[in-house]
Amino acid sequence: MTRNLFDRAPDDQYRILDTDGRVVDGASVPDLSDEEFVELYEYMKLARHFDQRAVSLQRQGRMGTYPPLSGQEGAQVGSALALRDEDWLIPSYREHAAALVHGQPLKDTLLYWMGNEAGSEIPEDVNVFTPAVPIASQIPHATGLAWAAKLKGDDAAFLGYFGDGATSEGDFHEGLNFAGVFNTPNVFFCNNNQWAISVPRERQTAAKTIAQKATAYGFEGIQIDGMDPLAVYKATTEALEKARNPQEGEMRPTLIEAVQYRFGAHTTADDPTVYREEGEVEEWKAKDPIPRLEKFLRNTGRLDDERVADIETAVEERVADAIADAESEPRPEPSEIFDNVYAEKPPRLQEQEEWFEQVREKYGDDAMLED
Amino acid sequence: MSDTQNLTLVQAVRDGLRGELARDDDVVVMGEDVGKNGGVFRATDDLYEEFGDDRVIDTPLAESGIIGTAVGMAAYGMKPVPEMQFSGFMYPAFDQIVSHVARLRNRSRGRYSVPMTIRAPYGGGIRAPEHHSESKEAFYTHEAGLKVVIPSTPYDTKGLLASAIRDPDPVVFLEPKKIYRSFRQEVPDETYTVPIGEAAVRREGADISVFCWGAMTRPTLEAAENLEGEIDVEVVDLRTMSPMDTETVVESFKKTGRAAVVHEAPQTAGLGAEIAATIQEEALLHQEAPVKRITGFDTPFPLYALEDYYLPEPARITEGIREAVEF
Numbered sequence: 142m143t144r145n146l147f148d149r150a151p152d153d154q155y156r157i158l159d160t161d162g163r164v165v166d167g168a169s170v171p172d173l174s175d176e177e178f179v180e181l182y183e184y185m186k187l188a189r190h191f192d193q194r195a196v197s198l199q200r201q202g203r204m205g206t207y208p209p210l211s212g213q214e215g216a217q218v219g220s221a222l223a224l225r226d227e228d229w230l231i232p233s234y235r236e237h238a239a240a241l242v243h244g245q246p247l248k249d250t251l252l253y254w255m256g257n258e259a260g261s262e263i264p265e266d267v268n269v270f271t272p273a274v275p276i277a278s279q280i281p282h283a284t285g286l287a288w289a290a291k292l293k294g295d296d297a298a299f300l301g302y303f304g305d306g307a308t309s310e311g312d313f314h315e316g317l318n319f320a321g322v323f324n325t326p327n328v329f330f331c332n333n334n335q336w337a338i339s340v341p342r343e344r345q346t347a348a349k350t351i352a353q354k355a356t357a358y359g360f361e362g363i364q365i366d367g368m369d370p371l372a373v374y375k376a377t378t379e380a381l382e383k384a385r386n387p388q389e390g391e392m393r394p395t396l397i398e399a400v401q402y403r404f405g406a407h408t409t410a411d412d413p414t415v416y417r418e419e420g421e422v423e424e425w426k427a428k429d430p431i432p433r434l435e436k437f438l439r440n441t442g443r444l445d446d447e448r449v450a451d452i453e454t455a456v457e458e459r460v461a462d463a464i465a466d467a468e469s470e471p472r473p474e475p476s477e478i479f480d481n482v483y484a485e486k487p488p489r490l491q492e493q494e495e496w497f498e499q500v501r502e503k504y505g506d507d508a509m510l511e512d
Numbered sequence: 513m514s515d516t517q518n519l520t521l522v523q524a525v526r527d528g529l530r531g532e533l534a535r536d537d538d539v540v541v542m543g544e545d546v547g548k549n550g551g552v553f554r555a556t557d558d559l560y561e562e563f564g565d566d567r568v569i570d571t572p573l574a575e576s577g578i579i580g581t582a583v584g585m586a587a588y589g590m591k592p593v594p595e596m597q598f599s600g601f602m603y604p605a606f607d608q609i610v611s612h613v614a615r616l617r618n619r620s621r622g623r624y625s626v627p628m629t630i631r632a633p634y635g636g637g638i639r640a641p642e643h644h645s646e647s648k649e650a651f652y653t654h655e656a657g658l659k660v661v662i663p664s665t666p667y668d669t670k671g672l673l674a675s676a677i678r679d680p681d682p683v684v685f686l687e688p689k690k691i692y693r694s695f696r697q698e699v700p701d702e703t704y705t706v707p708i709g710e711a712a713v714r715r716e717g718a719d720i721s722v723f724c725w726g727a728m729t730r731p732t733l734e735a736a737e738n739l740e741g742e743i744d745v746e747v748v749d750l751r752t753m754s755p756m757d758t759e760t761v762v763e764s765f766k767k768t769g770r771a772a773v774v775h776e777a778p779q780t781a782g783l784g785a786e787i788a789a790t791i792q793e794e795a796l797l798h799q800e801a802p803v804k805r806i807t808g809f810d811t812p813f814p815l816y817a818l819e820d821y822y823l824p825e826p827a828r829i830t831e832g833i834r835e836a837v838e839f
Contacts, residue, residue: 258621259621261619261620261621262620262621262623263620263623265623270587270624271616271619271620271623271624273612275607275611275612278580278607278608278611278612280580281576281577281579281580281581281583281584281608282580282581282583282584282587282612283584284577284580284581284584285580285581285582285583285584285585285586285587285588286584286585286587286588287584288581288584288585289584289585289588289589289590290588292540292566292585292590293588293589293590311574311576311604312576312577312580312607312608315572315574315576315577315580316577316580316581318572318574318577319571319572319574319577319581322571322572480621480622481617481618481620481621481622482617482618482656482657483617483657483659483681484617484625484679484680484681487709487754487755488755488758488759489755489756489758490656
């Protein structure tokens with residue numbers, strides 16, 4: 142027997158809240174406490190504000206190229222909140238909010254995009270994998286991590302993210318195919334944000350949905366409204382539960398296609414006005430996950446003006462603190478270039494480092510650094 | 513005293529895998545045909561029966577999938593030993609190897625590492641079809657974060673493979689398939705290691721140092737025999753391409769003042785160039801003649817009717833050594 146949620150056609154998009162924040166007919170809201178509902182909202186507000194500040198820092202030359210996430214807060218926060226601490230999160234390069242929810246410090250995310258090696262360090266007790274820039278290459282890693290856990294008898298589940306463009310890559314196929322063959326505890330979460338830089342979803346695949354691709358691998362796929370945080374939370378929770386404890390005859394892996402929109406550019410180096418119409422952006426902004434959840438929370442008495450104002454103040458302070466922390470981090474030592482290449486530094490690498498340090502000492506850092 | 517068996521190189525691979533599978537539960541052998549079939553070269557024969565399909569795993573036919581999932585397994589604390597059926601088929605996995613296998617330790621500042629050993633039969637000389645005979649050790653040697661090992665004897669094969677599997681870093685372990693079965697050597701039954709990063713002087717000589725590895729070691733030794741009484745040839749088998757034992761290379765060169773490098777890979781940007789440059793940097797004042805490169809040609813590896821002409825054989829090696837000495 143399969144879980145009811147996944148017993149639907151791949152194009153029967155799962156949704157709990159309509160765009161006005163009302164529960165749609167026949168849907169039931171997730172079993173969360175009032176505080177948990179508000180936490181979901183707080184994280185989304187935090188993610189939006191962080192994103193806006195990060196783009197602004199890049200414009201001011203205080204940060205390198207940065208991939209914005211606005212529009213995807215519902216998908217990222219809703220899915221990551223479904224994880225337990227022992228579960229793993231395998232991001233692409235845009236899941237700043239999801240990683241934050243699973244314990245990755247904001248400061249580290251800032252440092253990484255500021256080009257500081259210190260930002261690559263994931264705390265030991267946080268099960269977040271290193272972000273992957275080459276498209277889809279993290280999908281087989283997610284399968285391998287889950288496979289190893291299964292072989293070792295651990296009951297963690299593994300939530301891996303990628304975009305719609307990634308589904309065109311061989312690694313998408315190979316990762317999902319292995320997951321099906323070895324029945325690994327994976328949830329594959331496609332942030333279908335409609336565009337892979339400038340190439341639209343229709344140019345990635347002739348398939349009607351991305352969710353239906355799961356059928357080819359022998360497990361369930363479901364399309365959800367990725368801008369409905371409650372639907373995201375519910376679907377991811379059930380998929381993770383299925384990964385950990387499949388019922389008789391159930392396959393562990395699930396492919397979730399979360400239909401959503403990237404409001405901004407692919408990265409700060411990209412200009413989306415070249416390839417998409419403003420009207421399209423406006424249409425999707427009407428589905429913005431944040432006001433949508435806010436309306437639901439206000440309508441159900443979980444949120445009022447005062448609480449919203451408190452949350453906004455707290456979010457601004459938290460982001461400002463993280464930026465101040467990241468910007469006060471000293472420039473990394475050049476020795477960090479040579480560290481962590483091998484467990485033990487080979488003689489040649491040691492020689493290169495020693496020679497470099499001699500030159501540096503002789504000429505000074507000013508001679509080596511661009512203004 | 514430990515017992516020994518008289519093994520071929522491919523049997524030493526199997527014996528080495530068996531020893532490490534028995535020694536460490538985190539070791540898994542994985543790849544296309546490695547299970548029930550025992551591998552296309554029988555390198556994993558009977559291991560499936562002995563250790564079961566959770567340890568010796570037949571995977572889907574997908575090089576990127578095999579290496580990519582092995583990255584995840586390794587990061588989770590296992591020690592995967594993926595087999596690429598032929599090194600000429602490794603390219604679909606090249607992105608995973610250079611983007612992730614080699615870099616994950618660095619990309620995560622040491623939080624995650626990839627203690628993986630990628631085994632691949634490599635090189636020509638077995639009358640194989642197209643794409644089955646390439647020697648691309650330079651690709652992997654060029655990549656920071658990887659170690660690259662090429663054994664030339666059964667004894668070294670078992671010991672180096674054990675070192676590779678126990679190594680905390682990823683190792684590309686290229687097996688010279690031309691000599692998989694061409695000779696035997698006494699190999700201890702028990703497990704042992706041969707250190708990665710140490711070259712072996714196979715023959716002492718005073719007139720010229722010839723550097724080689726893998727399947728080229730035997731024809732190089734044969735050429736040295738041919739020249740007996742005329743030129744006194746030292747033969748150094750590098751065994752590890754990365755990290756290279758430049759100390760032994762330079763010491764040998766300082767003694768002889770002349771050098772040749774023999775490899776089956778194409779000449780341009782091959783490891784012969786690296787060795788010649790190392791000699792220039794470290795021992796120029798001992799140099800009596802240019803370093804001679806005796807290599808495969810800068811062409812695609814030919815179909816098998818011409819492969820004997822492509823591969824450096826004793827005549828070409830003999831002549832190359834003469835030229836280097838008579839400069």
